[in-house]
Amino acid sequence: MSQVVVDISISLDGYVTGPNAGVGNGLGDDGMPVHDWAFHGTDADREVLDAAFNATGAVVQGRNLFDVIDGPGGWSDELGYGAKPTGEINPPIFVVTHTPPEKTRLGDRFHFVGSPAEAVSRALEVAEGKDVVVMGGGQICHAVLAEGLADVLRLHMAPVVLGDGTPLFPPGPSAGVTVELVAAVSTPAAQHLTYRVVK
Numbered sequence: 001m002s003q004v005v006v007d008i009s010i011s012l013d014g015y016v017t018g019p020n021a022g023v024g025n026g027l028g029d030d031g032m033p034v035h036d037w038a039f040h041g042t043d044a045d046r047e048v049l050d051a052a053f054n055a056t057g058a059v060v061q062g063r064n065l066f067d068v069i070d071g072p073g074g075w076s077d078e079l080g081y082g083a084k085p086t087g088e089i090n091p092p093i094f095v096v097t098h099t100p101p102e103k104t105r106l107g108d109r110f111h112f113v114g115s116p117a118e119a120v121s122r123a124l125e126v127a128e129g130k131d132v133v134v135m136g137g138g139q140i141c142h143a144v145l146a147e148g149l150a151d152v153l154r155l156h157m158a159p160v161v162l163g164d165g166t167p168l169f170p171p172g173p174s175a176g177v178t179v180e181l182v183a184a185v186s187t188p189a190a191q192h193l194t195y196r197v198v199k
Contacts, residue, residue: 002127004120004149006134006141007052008168009034009156009190015165016138026068033160037189048185048192052154056091057130058123060116062140063097070105091133092126094119096140116143138168146175150197153179157191 010016011034018028027035037045069075093110096119100112113119123132131152134144144150179195186192 002057002124002129002132003151004124004132004134004144005052005152005154006144006150007152007154007156008134008136008138008141009037009158010168011158011160011162011165013161013163014167014169015162016136016141016168017166018162019164021068021137021166022064023067023071024073026065026074028162028165031162031165034158034162037156037158037187041189042187044185044187045189045192048156052131052133055131056133057127058132059091059093060119060123060132060134060140060144061093061095062137063095063099064139065135065137066093066095066097066110070101070110075106092123094123096143116140116147116149120144120149138166139170142168142170142174145177145197148175148199150177153177153195153197155191155193155195157193158189 008016015031016034017026018031021028021031038049090109095110095112096114096116097112098114104110111122113122120132120134134141134150145153178198180198181193182196183194184192
């Protein structure tokens with residue numbers, strides 16, 4: 001049965017990118033250490049990445065992240081979803097935006113929808129029993145959690161303090177979420193923490 005999994009890398013101080021993230025600078029200034037585990041981690045890090053990759057049936061993401069991966073220097077034949085070559089798996093991706101682009105560089109795997117709830121609903125329809133992975137950015141991940149749409153929260157906490165950037169949990173009041181730790185994998189590159197969202 002499909003689960004909705006919010007899966008994102010994060011710094012110790014709660015940022016998912018460094019400052020000034022955008023097209024051509026997707027991880028922000030000095031933000032790469034948050035994702036080092038996916039590219040330069042241990043065998044245990046790779047197992048975490050591969051397990052999530054293989055369990056993915058569909059993906060939800062925000063427009064800012066789409067602009068980064070579809071832009072110059074974004075995903076390519078050599079690097080796509082799950083830090084894998086694009087040909088290995090091409091799950092359908094639902095992008096939350098009110099202004100869909102006229103065309104995409106990476107083809108018709110992208111579907112543009114108006115809200116997190118619609119994105120999750122449509123992703124569940126095509127996931128074929130596998131997970132719907134909400135991969136970012138921080139605003140969409142937080143919205144899916146705050147709207148009660150997530151079943152699982154999986155954080156990859158890197159041993160770095162960025163000091164600034166895109167927060168997963170924005171300042172100011174928002175909906176609370178109760179979670180229960182169900183799995184943890186510790187490596188020098190990251191603490192991989194999987195929580196069940198209590199509903």
